Amino acid sequence: xxxxxxxxxxxxxxxxxxxxxxxxxxxxxxxxxxxxxxxxxxxxxxxxxxxxxxxxxxxxxxxxxxxx
Numbered sequence: 001x002x003x004x005x006x007x008x009x010x011x012x013x014x015x016x017x018x019x020x021x022x023x024x025x026x027x028x029x030x031x032x033x034x035x036x037x038x039x040x041x042x043x044x045x046x047x048x049x050x051x052x053x054x055x056x057x058x059x060x061x062x063x064x065x066x067x068x
Contacts, residue, residue: 008048023051
């Protein structure tokens with residue numbers, strides 16, 4: 001077993017919430033608290049949320065984490 005890690009990022013809007021919800025629906029679990037940052041050039045807030053998942057795949061740099 002291996003613990004896979006992803007950091008989901010995006011603008012602070014419904015699309016980010018859907019990205020996190022999709023990951024949860026696919027068996028990923030929240031890891032830590034979300035973080036927010038202000039993008040000064042776009043004058044927007046951005047979010048990040050780490051997620052983890054136990055998988056049977058062996059690690060490889062070519063592994064497509066989003067498809068696990």
